[in-house]
Amino acid sequence: MTTTGDRIASLRKLAGLKQVQLAQRAQYSVSMVRAVEQNREPASPGFVAAVxxxxxxxxxxxxGAPYYDLMNEDGPLEGIAELRAVIAEGPYVRAVEPLSLAELAAEMAAIDLAYRNDKGRAALARIPVLIRQLYGALHASDNDRGKVFSLLCAAHVTAERLCRRFGFTNLAPSVLDRLEWAAAGADDPLYAAQAKIKRARILMYHNANDVGLRLVEQGIDMIEGDDEAANAVRGYGHLCGAIVAARGIRPDTAADHIDAARALTPPIRRESDLYGTLFGPGNVGIHASAVALESGDPDRAARxxxxxxxxxxIAPPRAGHHWQDVARAWVLVGQPDKALRALGAARAVAPQQxxxxxxxxxxxxxxxxxxxxxTDSLANFASWVGVTL
Structure with missing residues (x-):
């Protein structure tokens, strides 16, 4: 099976570059390039973006994402073709007969709950229809347009998360374009701030971390108030800023964002579901560990x-992502047995993700x-993921 390291080595050679030249361009060490190409170290998201x-x-x-063959083992990925069509239609979305505003809000809540509980397939199958219904609601009434726009924002927030979940990251910027458009008409100003912060997250895939940090700062500055909703989005912004800064090799800025996020947690005694932020004390701890990993301290991240x-x-996908990071950290410090156990923990809590x-x-x-x-456990896990070792 072709790995990320294999693809990097092949493309590097096609570009006529030596490992040291690629390392210089990507601003990583040549030892890291060599280790990834030899599949001795996992390619981190930041490394992949830089390369x-x-x-x-x-x-x-x-x-190699999205992994069509693996996804199709569980049947066709319902909703992705329709979501592509909705995104392509842009401001000209074909509207359908809407439900009542209360029913639309209930459907949005049900889709978010499915996503939160690692039922992304179910959420993806339902989100395109909801978006079309919300456009229908905009056309059908002059009343409550601000509420409809807010629901459209929520739908686009979840659509963007679903695009990333299933590996269709190239669709996310267009979804965020529509989120920003809807935020301008929403009766909830927090969506405008969230739109900037979410774009910063996407810019990490393009190694545009400086732009991302500016957007995080702009988004946080837009947030007013001190209630749970404002602090959940504000805290989400700081956690996003911490990861963007860590990938941009700005550890001091990353630490400042973690500290700012942690300062917001005392009134939030649980993990908030507001605006899909999943913000709370647990998520701050998860991001603190992730920042250590992204900043080049895998020993601290693992421990x-x-x-x-x-x-x-805690949301299962959030916990699953944490254990995936812990697994990568254990590999980097030479503890493959602990890495495999961490992957087992990720599988147990969030198998789909x-x-x-x-x-x-x-x-x-x-x-x-x-x-x-x-070992049999490694072989079985690899088979489950569709990897040939």
Missing amino acids: ASALGVESEHLT EGSALILPVE TRLHPSVRETLHAIAAAERRR
Whole structure:
């Protein structure tokens, strides 16, 4: 099976570059380039973005996402073709007969709950129809347009998350364009701030971290008030800023954002579901560990990440992503057995998300390279993910 490291090596050679030249362009060490190309270390998202920029290709071209064959094992991915059509229609979306505003809000809540509980397929199947219904609601009434626009914002927030979940990251910028348009008419000003912050997250895939940090700062500055809703979006902004800064090799800025996010948590005693932020004390701890990993301190990320006690109400995909990061950290410090156990924890809590995440594949290859013999547990996990070791 072709790995990200294999693709990087092939494209580097096609570009006529030596490993040291690619390392200089990507601003990573030549030892890192060599280790990734040899599948001894997993390619981090930040490394993939930097190398993709240096080679002039999309990040997905290096990771191989989306993983159609694997997704089709569970049946056709319902909703993706229709969502593509909705996105392509832009401001000319074909509207359909809407439900009542209360029913539309209930459907939006049900879709968000499905996404939160690692039922992304169910959410994806329903979101295009809801967006068309919301456009129908805009056309049908002059009343409550601000509320309809706010629901449209919520729908586009979730649509963007679904695009990333299933590996269709190239669709996300167009979804965010529509989010910004809807935010201008919404009766909830927090969506305008969230739109800027979410675009910063997408810009990480393009190694545009400086622009992303400016958008995070602009988004946070737009937020007014001190209630849970405002602080959830504000905290989400700081957590996003921490990861963007870490990938942009600005550890001090990343630490400042983590500190600012942590300062917001005392009144929020649980993980908030507002605006899809999943913000709370547990998520701050998860991001603190992730920042250590992205900043080049895998030992700290592995130790602190493994010791972190996640709240029982933490969203399964959020917990799954955490254990995927912990697994990558353990590989980097030479503990493949602990890495595989962390991947098992990710699978247990969020199987759908874990199976489709590119970093899981990279970590599996690194575990295989580090182990002297292939264990049944490693082989079984690799087979489940669709990886040939």
